[in-house]
Amino acid sequence: MNLPEVLADRFAKDELVAAIAQDHQTKEVLMLAWVNREALELSISTSKATYWSRSRSALWVKGESSGHTQKLISIDLDCDGDAILYSVEQTGAACHTGDRTCFHTPISIPNSSRE
Amino acid sequence: MNLPEVLADRFAKDELVAAIAQDHQTKEVLMLAWVNREALELSISTSKATYWSRSRSALWVKGESSGHTQKLISIDLDCDGDAILYSVEQTGAACHTGDRTCFHTPISIPNSSRE
Numbered sequence: 001m002n003l004p005e006v007l008a009d010r011f012a013k014d015e016l017v018a019a020i021a022q023d024h025q026t027k028e029v030l031m032l033a034w035v036n037r038e039a040l041e042l043s044i045s046t047s048k049a050t051y052w053s054r055s056r057s058a059l060w061v062k063g064e065s066s067g068h069t070q071k072l073i074s075i076d077l078d079c080d081g082d083a084i085l086y087s088v089e090q091t092g093a094a095c096h097t098g099d100r101t102c103f104h105t106p107i108s109i110p111n112s113s114r115e
Numbered sequence: 116m117n118l119p120e121v122l123a124d125r126f127a128k129d130e131l132v133a134a135i136a137q138d139h140q141t142k143e144v145l146m147l148a149w150v151n152r153e154a155l156e157l158s159i160s161t162s163k164a165t166y167w168s169r170s171r172s173a174l175w176v177k178g179e180s181s182g183h184t185q186k187l188i189s190i191d192l193d194c195d196g197d198a199i200l201y202s203v204e205q206t207g208a209a210c211h212t213g214d215r216t217c218f219h220t221p222i223s224i225p226n227s228s229r230e
Contacts, residue, residue: 003222004220004222007222018133018147020135020144020147022144026142027141027142027143028142029135029144029200032133032135032197043224044222044223044224045225047224072224074221074224075221075222075224076218076219076220076221077218077220077221077222078146078217078219079210079211079214079217079219082147083147083217083218084218085144095194096194097194099194102193102194102198103191103192103193103198103199104191104193105119105191105192105194106189106190106191106192107118107119107122107159107191107199108159109158109159109162109187109190110159110160112189
């Protein structure tokens with residue numbers, strides 16, 4: 001499979017690349033995980049977001065056991081090739097806690113304008 | 116500064132945490148970089164997104180030289196404490212190439228419904 005050179009180079013050095021999953025409609029950031037070449041190629045060929053689980057050292061087809069799959073709409077690579085953005089159609093919850101997104105713990109900022 | 120325990124534990128082991136910057140209004144994902152404890156604490160105390168540059172091994176106040184600063188609106192930690200989401204008000208371009216976002220290289224997916 002043809003991949004951008006900067007990305008192929010990273011995989012050739014056995015580096016993992018960070019993968020951000022974002023809901024393609026609401027634009028909510030759902031989770032961050034990792035991909036190796038095999039995980040990315042599987043994602044592209046199946047249109048199912050697939051990651052490399054660092055804790056299990058295994059391919060991880062998101063939602064394979066929970067049913068909370070992510071259908072891939074688009075993938076964009078960043079400027080230095082160490083991160084990709086998965087735009088996905090999320091079924092159910094992205095987080096293993098049952099929350100829609102993994103980013104559900106606010107860290108307070110004094111003087112912030114957050115509502 | 117009081118930080119969630121899972122995060123404080125990572126920093127205590129000298130681990131870096133991935134930081135995703137997202138435009139707080141358009142929800143566009145702008146970039147991915149890294150923080151150590153000092154970078155995160157500075158971000159919180161100044162409301163200016165600050166990272167740890169792995170290539171320069173130095174603190175990096177985003178936009179300090181370019182003027183393309185990121186005013187922090189909120190910070191959210193993920194469920195396993197290895198990633199944070201900066202919601203920011205981006206001045207100018209997030210990417211050093213002049214692009215609004217660093218994620219500007221599409222990777223094509225056969226049979227995708229992307230328009």
